Amino acid sequence: MSQTPFPLRTERLTLRFVGEQDVAALTAYRNDPAVAALQDWELPYPREKAAALAERHAGLTDFEPGRGHQIAIELAGELVGDVYIGLHEHGGIADIGYSLIPSAQGRGIAFEAVSALIADLVERLGVHRITAELSKDNGPSIRLLERLGMTFESFSRQSFWWRGAWDDNLYYAMSAEQWRAWRDRPRTPPQIVRLVGITEDNRWRYARVRTHRSQEHFCATVHDSYADALFPGERYGVPLVPVLRGIEADGEPAGFLMYSEAGPYLWRFLIDRSHQGRGIGRRAMTLWLDEMRARGHTEVETSWGQGKGSPEAFHLATGFVPTGEFEDGEALARLTL
Secondary structure (H helix, E strand, C coil), X not given: CCCCCCCEECCCEEEEECCHHHHHHHHHHHCCHHHHCCCCCCCCCCHHHHHHXXXXXXXXXCCCCCEEEEEEEEECCEEEEEEEEEECCCCXXXXXXXXXXXXHCCCCXXXXXXXXXXXXXXXXXXXCEEEEEECCCCHHHHHHHHHHCCEEEEEEEEEEEECCEEEEEEEEEEEHHHHHXXXXXXXXXXXXXXXXXXXXXXXXXXXXXXXXXXXXXXXXXXXXXXXXXXXXXXECCEECCEEEEEEEECCEEEEEEEEECCCCEEEEEEECHXXXXXXXXXXXXXXXXXXXXXXXXXXXXXXXXXXXXXXXHHHHHHCCEEEEEEECCEEEEEEEC
């Protein structure tokens, strides 16, 4: 091991191994239903167990292969949560997990802490793969893993024994190479955004465009859209006529849209996970609306699913107005051109 960075300090946090001073706080928040709801420890969580956890970290100054580590997240001198790092015996793979007290949630604290620890594992210790397992119902943690650059790898049905019952299990991971690519991805707005036709030559490049897995609940994959375009069906008794467009940003595939001439109806609209947050979606939407105006249309329609992560806010900001109607469980909206 190289020289330890602990305590590791970020912009707001101090990250250190848990100690005797944390026993009372650990016991309290591990018994808090808002924290423990989807965690893997048994309830109630006794003080003796927290004390034993702290004792196992006594004198520890760095990660050790073949064991688990509990890293305290300290904000302004207060313990607000912890991060689990399980380093495999060969030191090449690290499993991660995390928990936060309710008042610390939704503030980017877990992201800040876990980001710093992953960077240390990869850059200093040479860990080549990061993994995480969690319940399919743990939406906030799923979205955090995706923000970190991890990708969904598998879903195991009824495979995790949890508090007296079998639970479904999700598996996320990323290699060191993937982490570096995610860290170094473009973050600024591209110079040029274009809508391009999907052709024999570029169809597979655009098939690789991917949203986060958590967003697929609201928008089908490009592969599924290709299939739907083959069997479009009808809408309001009128056959759907699919038109497919790739969204190109500075020459690279960055998104995908599909619409039907009947309506016209914006059927699919997605931006690749690595290009989100660059303003590409807004510019691509403007290009499509301009195209619809140029073709003589005076109104367009779309629809969206409800829930956390829904594209509703984006479409509302674009100018779509909900009609109050629903279609296949999705809110229908129109925009006057």
